[in-house]
Amino acid sequence: MSEIREKVDVCVVGAGHAGCEAALACARLGFETVIFTVSVDSIALMPCNPNIGGTSKGHLVREIDALGGEMAINIDKTFIQSKMLNKSKGPAVHSLRAQADKSEYSRAMRKVLENQDNLTIKQAEVCEILTEEFDSSSDSENCIASRRVTGIKTFTGAVYECRAVVLCTGTYLKARCLCGEAITNTGPNGLQAANYLTDSLKSLGIEMRRFKTGTPARMDGNTIDYSKMEEQFGDERVVPFSFNTDPEAVQIDQVSCWLTYTNQDTHDIIRANLDRSPIYAGIIEGTGPRYCPSIEDKVVKFADKERHQVFIEPEGIHTNEMYVGGMSSSLPEDVQLAMYRTVPGLENCKIVRNAYAIEYDCIDPRQLYPTLEFKDIKGLFSGGQFNGSSGYEEAAAQGLIAGINAALSLSGKDPVILDRSQAYIGVLIDDLVTKENFEPYRMMTSRAEYRLLLRQDNADLRLRQIGYEAGLVSEEVYQKTLDKKKMIEEEIIRLKNTVIGAARENQDFLAAHGSTALKTGTNLAELMCRPELTYEVLAKIDPKRMPLPADVIEQVEIEIKYEGYIERQMRQVEQYKKMEKKRIPADLDYNDISSLRLEARQKLIAFKPVSVGQASRISGVSPADISVLLIYLEKKRI
Numbered sequence: 001m002s003e004i005r006e007k008v009d010v011c012v013v014g015a016g017h018a019g020c021e022a023a024l025a026c027a028r029l030g031f032e033t034v035i036f037t038v039s040v041d042s043i044a045l046m047p048c049n050p051n052i053g054g055t056s057k058g059h060l061v062r063e064i065d066a067l068g069g070e071m072a073i074n075i076d077k078t079f080i081q082s083k084m085l086n087k088s089k090g091p092a093v094h095s096l097r098a099q100a101d102k103s104e105y106s107r108a109m110r111k112v113l114e115n116q117d118n119l120t121i122k123q124a125e126v127c128e129i130l131t132e133e134f135d136s137s138s139d140s141e142n143c144i145a146s147r148r149v150t151g152i153k154t155f156t157g158a159v160y161e162c163r164a165v166v167l168c169t170g171t172y173l174k175a176r177c178l179c180g181e182a183i184t185n186t187g188p189n190g191l192q193a194a195n196y197l198t199d200s201l202k203s204l205g206i207e208m209r210r211f212k213t214g215t216p217a218r219m220d221g222n223t224i225d226y227s228k229m230e231e232q233f234g235d236e237r238v239v240p241f242s243f244n245t246d247p248e249a250v251q252i253d254q255v256s257c258w259l260t261y262t263n264q265d266t267h268d269i270i271r272a273n274l275d276r277s278p279i280y281a282g283i284i285e286g287t288g289p290r291y292c293p294s295i296e297d298k299v300v301k302f303a304d305k306e307r308h309q310v311f312i313e314p315e316g317i318h319t320n321e322m323y324v325g326g327m328s329s330s331l332p333e334d335v336q337l338a339m340y341r342t343v344p345g346l347e348n349c350k351i352v353r354n355a356y357a358i359e360y361d362c363i364d365p366r367q368l369y370p371t372l373e374f375k376d377i378k379g380l381f382s383g384g385q386f387n388g389s390s391g392y393e394e395a396a397a398q399g400l401i402a403g404i405n406a407a408l409s410l411s412g413k414d415p416v417i418l419d420r421s422q423a424y425i426g427v428l429i430d431d432l433v434t435k436e437n438f439e440p441y442r443m444m445t446s447r448a449e450y451r452l453l454l455r456q457d458n459a460d461l462r463l464r465q466i467g468y469e470a471g472l473v474s475e476e477v478y479q480k481t482l483d484k485k486k487m488i489e490e491e492i493i494r495l496k497n498t499v500i501g502a503a504r505e506n507q508d509f510l511a512a513h514g515s516t517a518l519k520t521g522t523n524l525a526e527l528m529c530r531p532e533l534t535y536e537v538l539a540k541i542d543p544k545r546m547p548l549p550a551d552v553i554e555q556v557e558i559e560i561k562y563e564g565y566i567e568r569q570m571r572q573v574e575q576y577k578k579m580e581k582k583r584i585p586a587d588l589d590y591n592d593i594s595s596l597r598l599e600a601r602q603k604l605i606a607f608k609p610v611s612v613g614q615a616s617r618i619s620g621v622s623p624a625d626i627s628v629l630l631i632y633l634e635k636k637r638i
Helices: 017-028 057-066 071-078 102-114 197-203 264-272 295-301 333-340 392-411 424-434 456-470 475-497 504-512 524-528 537-541 550-561 563-581 598-607 612-616 623-635
Strands: 005-007 010-013 033-037 051-053 079-085 095-100 119-123 126-133 147-154 159-161 164-167 176-179 182-184 208-215 218-220 230-232 257-261 309-314 321-325 351-353 356-363 380-382
Touching: 010 017, 010 147, 010 392, 017 033, 017 102, 017 119, 017 164, 017 392, 051 057, 051 071, 051 392, 057 071, 057 095, 057 392, 057 424, 057 456, 071 079, 071 095, 071 102, 071 392, 095 102, 102 119, 126 197, 147 164, 164 392, 197 208, 264 295, 264 333, 333 351, 380 392, 392 424, 456 475, 456 550, 475 524, 475 550, 504 537, 524 537, 524 550, 550 563, 563 612, 598 612, 612 623
Parallel strands: 005 159, 010 033, 010 164, 033 119, 164 380
Antiparallel strands: 051 095, 079 095, 126 147, 147 159, 176 182, 176 356, 208 356, 218 321, 218 351, 230 257, 257 309, 309 321
């Protein structure tokens, strides 16, 4: 019987946020790529809240953009409201968040994929990963893989031979949606689940897990009384996500969002029906996200709270559907309607789409290298929620790195591995592949030790060179970043060298701004360190100042005001880097290190860390074990 058989370079399985970034990266780096999806209409789908960014997630989107990814550019084209969060706090935690037009975001990303050279979209369910035995000793890389990828097979029997596969299956593998007693074997938004690939992965020795997430109901906006809610506006001056977007292009009329609250009536209905919740009835097998709990979990775990925030947000400009943020649920339909109608403004609401929980198969990401390639299968990469994470932004970041590294591996070039001192993406991937995560992983600013250095505003300065060297950032864009960096450095030097004396006019200026008088001369940089004085305010006593772009001024001010803190973190990074540079051979036999404790030996054998730094972050490996390991490596001159 004849069959379709094609030969390409890369197959990307899944067309969500991870799959889109992975496929675009591979295609833009010159490799013939096919992206598979169970439905072409689900490309870059937002099955939960249609927003991009938020606390720490905004950092990820800026980093994706700096490396040459697409997410930031796409949200700049399709947002309907934008806000910079945490503006009352320091710059390390400022995070951009934009509400997207759900259908427009998906449509715009699909258009990018359709018009990308070297990229083909294919609607098909991938059922099998094809591999062959691999002799890693013949490989030039430090590799321990026993098999390597040769292609994929679809449900219809078509075979696509390839040299690399990137798995970005999201929440589709053996997915089932639960709404009370009603259980349907579908993916998100009623789309077809992928029911066969899990068995293929298990046959390859890949360890699978079962996770859960959920989403709230969507309401008919015409049945909501907004007068009982607090109106939430976007920023007066919108900041774009992409460093390439003209700031003037995003100054648009924005839609409003709304804030309301649950109450004791809401909570009473939920408590009275917990026995009908699949979560508490034991029907759900998967583990849910701790930091994005269902309303049932909130009511049970935070029983002392009298109310919880509920955000009413539009799904788009061309629909009346409203997203009910903060009230995800898997309760039965009748209970959902009753509880929603106790919330001020929702007394007469009508549900367009019921809330539901979704269970799906994913992997234990400790099976991956920091490159996001499987340790035991050469050429098989993985990204997104399939790696046990949650969120569109976390998915896109992993998809981009997996795609870049798949392409670089085919080129015989060194991979892109971002460490914890370089990027939030580095923190995200290191946490996934090193630490034990028993629930969907969510990025948070508190997870980044060096967050003052990893601000969203300087992502281009941190990562543009890496994107350029990988081949995803153009010469023109990279040169603009170099010019920006030069302007920042020159202006900081000028401010430090511009001395202000204790003349009467300067004393009057300081007094007018509530600042302490000068006893002797000082420079403008030292004056700027005073909380009440900014770069803009000091213009009056800085006549030699030349006009500079707003983003340059922002960096100058942050670098000067936080100079001491930044220098302290840089010293911490130097110590961290020493441990990261100490590499561990992939074939190191830990059984030869007799002084290692048994638990440490077992963990190191299971994890196969690539560096001493990564080994030190493995649960169960103590500082004493690291000392033993370092001594052993030194003796062996490794």
